Amino acid sequence: MISLGPLLLESPFILAPMAGITDSPFRRMMKRRKAAMVVSELISATGVHYTCKHTLEMFDFHTEEHPVGIQLFGADCDYLCKAAQHAEEKGADFIDLNLGCSVPKVVKKGGGAALACNIDKLAHILSSLVKAVHIPVSIKIRTGWDETRRNAIDIVKLAADAGIAWVAVHGRTSVQAYTGVADWDFIKEIKDKSPLPIIGNGDITTAEKAMQRLKESGVDAVMIGRACAHNPFIFEQSFHLWQGESYSPSMQDYLKLLQEHRVCIEEEYTPGRALVFSKKFLCGYTSGFSGSRKFRDDAFHTEDMDLLWKNAFEFFESRSWENR
Numbered sequence: 001m002i003s004l005g006p007l008l009l010e011s012p013f014i015l016a017p018m019a020g021i022t023d024s025p026f027r028r029m030m031k032r033r034k035a036a037m038v039v040s041e042l043i044s045a046t047g048v049h050y051t052c053k054h055t056l057e058m059f060d061f062h063t064e065e066h067p068v069g070i071q072l073f074g075a076d077c078d079y080l081c082k083a084a085q086h087a088e089e090k091g092a093d094f095i096d097l098n099l100g101c102s103v104p105k106v107v108k109k110g111g112g113a114a115l116a117c118n119i120d121k122l123a124h125i126l127s128s129l130v131k132a133v134h135i136p137v138s139i140k141i142r143t144g145w146d147e148t149r150r151n152a153i154d155i156v157k158l159a160a161d162a163g164i165a166w167v168a169v170h171g172r173t174s175v176q177a178y179t180g181v182a183d184w185d186f187i188k189e190i191k192d193k194s195p196l197p198i199i200g201n202g203d204i205t206t207a208e209k210a211m212q213r214l215k216e217s218g219v220d221a222v223m224i225g226r227a228c229a230h231n232p233f234i235f236e237q238s239f240h241l242w243q244g245e246s247y248s249p250s251m252q253d254y255l256k257l258l259q260e261h262r263v264c265i266e267e268e269y270t271p272g273r274a275l276v277f278s279k280k281f282l283c284g285y286t287s288g289f290s291g292s293r294k295f296r297d298d299a300f301h302t303e304d305m306d307l308l309w310k311n312a313f314e315f316f317e318s319r320s321w322e323n324r
C-alpha cells in the first residue's frame with residue numbers, strides 16, 4: 001500500500017482522466033486490472049449549475065471504482081464549489097480540479113490551463129473548494145503555459161497553502177499540447193521542491209517505463225493515460241513489476257476483458273452509443289497486434305454490434321502477446 005495524502009492506495013499506478021475514454025465502463029476495466037485509483041474525465045461546473053442532464057450523468061460511478069475522483073473544470077468559484085459538493089454527495093472520494101486543459105472552448109472561458117495563469121483567482125478558488133467539501137481536493141496541472149512561463153513550482157506552493165491534498169503534473173506545457181516529450185527532469189524538480197505529494201504523468205508507455213519514472217523522479221505515484229487504451233493490462237503489469245514479478249497477459253485474459261467490457265458498455269449506453277464506444281475501445285485494444293488495420297477497417301464499416309464483438313473475439317483467439 002502507498003499513501004497519497006489521506007488516501008491509501010494499493011499501488012502507485014493511477015489511471016489518468018481522458019475525455020471520451022475514461023467513462024465508467026473503462027474505469028471499471030482498469031480498476032479490475034489493478035489501476036490503484038481512477039478519476040472521471042473533466043466535467044463542466046457550469047453544466048452542473050444549469051443541471052445539464054448529460055453533465056450530471058457524468059458524475060455516476062460504480063462501487064467497485066473506489067477510490068474514485070470527479071474532475072471538474074470551470075472558472076466560476078460558486079459553480080465549482082457547488083459541483084464539488086454534488087460530487088461529494090454522490091460519494092466521490094476526492095475532487096480534482098483541471099488546470100491543464102488547453103482546448104479553446106475551456107480556455108476561452110478562463111478554465112483549465114487559463115486558470116493556472118490567473119494566480120490570484122486560482123488561490124481564491126482553491127481555498128474555497130477545500131472549504132466547500134470534506135473530501136480531499138487535488139489539482140492536475142501542466143508544467144506551465146509555455147516554455148517562458150513554467151509556473152508549476154509556484155502553483156504547487158500555492159496549492160499547499162490552500163490545503164490541496166496532492167498535485168498531478170503532466171510534464172508538458174499547455175502550448176505543447178501533446179507534441180514533444182514530457183519533461184520528467186522538471187517533474188523531478190517539482191517533486192524535490194514540493195511540500196505536497198506529486199503524481200507524475202506523461203509518455204508512460206510500458207510497465208518498465210512506469211517503474212523507471214517512479215524511481216528516477218521520486219514522485220509519489222505515476223498516472224498513465226493513452227497507453228492503457230492500447231494495452232489495458234499495463235496497470236497489472238506495472239503492479240507485478242513493482243512487486244518484483246513479471247506478468248504477460250494471455251489471450252484468455254484478453255477474451256475475459258472483452259466479455260466484461262461488452263457487458264459494462266451495454267449496461268451503460270443506448271445501443272447506438274454502445275456501438276460507437278465498442279468500436280473505439282476495440283480498435284484501441286487490437287492496435288499493435290498484426291492485423292489490427294484490417295480489424296479497424298472492418299469495424300469502421302459495421303453497424304452490427306454482435307458481428308463487431310465476434311470479430312474481436314476471433315481476433316484475439318488467434319493472437320498472442322508476443323505478436324505485438
Ligand SMILES: Cc1cc2nc3c(=O)[nH]c(=O)nc-3n(C[C@H](O)[C@H](O)[C@H](O)COP(=O)(O)O)c2cc1C
Binds near residue numbers: 170204227
Ligand atoms: C483523449 C484524451 C483526453 C484527455 N482528457 C483529459 C481530461 O478530461 N482531463 C485531464 O486532466 N486530462 C486529460 N487528458 C490528458 C491526460 O490525462 C494525460 O495528462 C496525458 O494524456 C498525458 O499522459 P499519457 O502520456 O500517459 O497519455 C486527456 C488526454 C487524451 C489523450
